[in-house]
Amino acid sequence: MDSIKKLYRIGNGPSSSHTMGPKKAADIFLAKNKDAKSFKVNLYGSLASTGKGHLTDKVILDTLGKNTTVSFLPDVIKPFHHNALEFFSYDLEGKLMDRWLVYSIGGGEIVDGANKYSDDQEVYKLNCxxxxxxxxxxxxxxxxxxxxxxxxxxxxxxxxxxxxxxxxxxxxxxxxxxxxxxxxxxxxxxxxxxxxxxxxxxxxxxxxxxxxxxxxxxxxxxxxxxxxxxxxxxxxxxxxxxxxxxxxxxxxxxxxxxxxxxxxxxxxxxxxxxxxxxxxxxxxxxxxxxxxxxxxxxxxxxxxxxxxxxxxxxxxxxxxxxxxxxxxxxxxxxxxxxxxxxxxxxxxxxxxxxxxxxxxxxxxxxxxxxxxxxxxxxxxxxxxxxxxxxxxxxx
Ligand code: SF4
CATH class of the missing domain: 1.10.4100 (2-methylcitrate dehydratase PrpD)
Structure with a gap:
């Protein structure tokens, strides 16, 4: 099991899965795409259904800046988890530079790729x-x-x-x-x-x-x-x-x-x-x-x-x-x-x-x-x- 520090996260509400997780993902994507001129973010499944009320779009726009469009696609369900979001970055000509599908799995944690926790560590050897x-x-x-x-x-x-x-x-x-x-x-x-x-x-x-x-x-x-x-x-x-x-x-x-x-x-x-x-x-x-x-x-x-x-x-x-x-x-x-x-x-x-x-x-x-x-x-x-x-x- 991972550290208790990852369970008790200090950050802004109202939702660890809908604001803290997406904010963390947006920060990571922005750091990888510093030269991008615009972004698109698709919210899928539950993130799209309740994203407005949970302020998901706001936290993404605040992080990536105003050249960003956020789309709500509640009917698109990605395989690993219902809270999925996908980032796209574009250059000055509008050519796709990078894309990243990521899942916000609760408690502010994000997962990158099927079943693989991005930063999960074995701090506790006993798991039950x-x-x-x-x-x-x-x-x-x-x-x-x-x-x-x-x-x-x-x-x-x-x-x-x-x-x-x-x-x-x-x-x-x-x-x-x-x-x-x-x-x-x-x-x-x-x-x-x-x-x-x-x-x-x-x-x-x-x-x-x-x-x-x-x-x-x-x-x-x-x-x-x-x-x-x-x-x-x-x-x-x-x-x-x-x-x-x-x-x-x-x-x-x-x-x-x-x-x-x-x-x-x-x-x-x-x-x-x-x-x-x-x-x-x-x-x-x-x-x-x-x-x-x-x-x-x-x-x-x-x-x-x-x-x-x-x-x-x-x-x-x-x-x-x-x-x-x-x-x-x-x-x-x-x-x-x-x-x-x-x-x-x-x-x-x-x-x-x-x-x-x-x-x-x-x-x-x-x-x-x-x-x-x-x-x-x-x-x-x-x-x-x-x-x-x-x-x-x-x-
Ligand atoms: S799980 Fe749903 S009902 Fe329960 S506190 Fe979170 S948003 Fe509210």
């Missing part, structure tokens, strides 16, 4: 939870120790992740007004935060913090993928509330982020964290599993209880569709992040009532998630062609 649990049991170490054993330098990066998550929540808690786009969605984080100030009820702070991070994402601000932009509010919802209330130290919370990162990495490696590939079970479902493992770790759960907490969270998101209204990462995404923060805490508490023994392993549920994603109709995988995306909204 059963092996990791056995290894940790044999050595009598925690999952956090295991992360440190594999990535000695991870703590300084997670310090940056922590700082960015806190600052993202703080930014969102004070803002008012509507989010960009035709839905005119009202920001709600500040309202929830004011309720917290009145009541001192930590649940309201968790809701407010998750809403704040997700609203910042919808506004295109800098967020941390955890594991994606669309699901970037779940972990900060808990992280900020626990930090603000002084329940855990920064060091403890960063350790929790390491454990959560390990869980997210397992899903990313063995299944997918892309809404276009497996639906929202791979985004908010995985974020909930990560947050639940973090919460369990903070509560000094055993490794088996932590594995159980993550498993329950993912199991009970199986089949969750990705069908954002008008393609904007707003409805249902923002509310879903807030509710998932609370669910993660419940899953952790549930697992900690047990000795960690349970029937479905985390490895099995990851496989089930991948298969469920394959079986889901395309309408429910970030195309905005079905489900909630077809609903009539109350005005």
């Amino acid at each position: 939870m059963a092996d990791i649990l056995k290894y940790c049991e044999d050595k009598n170490i925690s999952l956090y120790d295991y992360v440190l054993e594999n990535e000695e330098d991870i703590m300084s990066y997670l310090d940056q992740v922590f700082t960015q998550m806190i600052s993202c929540v703080e930014g969102g808690l004070v803002k008012e007004g509507t989010l960009p786009g035709p839905l005119h969605v009202n920001r709600r984080a500040k309202v929830a935060y004011n309720k917290y100030i009145e009541t001192k009820d930590i649940d309201k702070l968790i809701f407010a913090s998750a809403l704040a991070a997700s609203e910042e994402n919808a506004n295109g601000e800098v967020v941390v993928t955890a594991p994606t932009c669309g699901s970037c509010g779940v972990i900060p919802g808990i992280l900020y509330a626990y930090f603000r209330r002084g329940l855990y130290t920064k060091k403890e919370l960063i350790e929790g982020l390491a454990v959560a990162g390990l869980i997210g990495n397992l899903v990313k490696h063995n299944a997918s964290i892309s809404g276009a590939e497996v639906g929202c079970q791979g985004e908010v479902g995985v974020a909930c599993a990560m947050a639940s493992s973090m919460d369990a770790y903070l509560h000094k759960a055993t490794n088996k209880q932590i594995e159980y907490a993550a498993e329950i969270a993912l199991e009970h998101h199986l089949g969750m569709t990705c069908d954002p209204v008008l393609g904007y990462v707003q409805i249902p995404c923002i509310e879903r992040n807030a509710l998932s923060s609370k669910t993660a805490i419940d899953c952790s508490e549930y697992a900690r009532m047990t000795d960690g023994q349970h029937y479905v392993s985390l490895d099995s549920v990851i496989q089930s998630m991948a298969q469920t994603g394959k079986d889901l109709k395309e309408a429910y995988k970030e195309t905005s062609l079905g489900g909630l995306a077809k609903t009539t909204l109350n005005k």
Whole structure:
């Protein structure tokens, strides 16, 4: 498995697959084609279906410049992944200089060529939870120790992740007004935060913090993928509330982020964290599993209880569709992040009532998630062609 650093990416929202990945691809193509006089970019499949709402065209135009045309071709499905984009560069006479087909596979990661990850590295030798649990049991170490054993330098990066998550929540808690786009969605984080100030009820702070991070994402601000932009509010919802209330130290919370990162990495490696590939079970479902493992770790759960907490969270998101209204990462995404923060805490508490023994392993549920994603109709995988995306909204 690759480094946890590749899971927690710091960058602009609203979508890791639709903005961060395409931006990275556009930067690479531009660097290879410095002498080009114009560009054309075709967006295929899900990138084309929800690209406008996710601001894909904007990020490409901002990167390549004004001599660029972007075409939306939702009916063209490329073989490797639904999020495909193709770059073309031209000289002064309009002669084709270069072309590049690339896939944005979620979490800001891009893939160049069939099945070949562009920059995937084997930082972790063990790729499934059963092996990791056995290894940790044999050595009598925690999952956090295991992360440190594999990535000695991870703590300084997670310090940056922590700082960015806190600052993202703080930014969102004070803002008012509507989010960009035709839905005119009202920001709600500040309202929830004011309720917290009145009541001192930590649940309201968790809701407010998750809403704040997700609203910042919808506004295109800098967020941390955890594991994606669309699901970037779940972990900060808990992280900020626990930090603000002084329940855990920064060091403890960063350790929790390491454990959560390990869980997210397992899903990313063995299944997918892309809404276009497996639906929202791979985004908010995985974020909930990560947050639940973090919460369990903070509560000094055993490794088996932590594995159980993550498993329950993912199991009970199986089949969750990705069908954002008008393609904007707003409805249902923002509310879903807030509710998932609370669910993660419940899953952790549930697992900690047990000795960690349970029937479905985390490895099995990851496989089930991948298969469920394959079986889901395309309408429910970030195309905005079905489900909630077809609903009539109350005005
Ligand atoms: S519904 Fe879920 S997967 Fe789809 S855009 Fe929203 S957060 Fe991402």
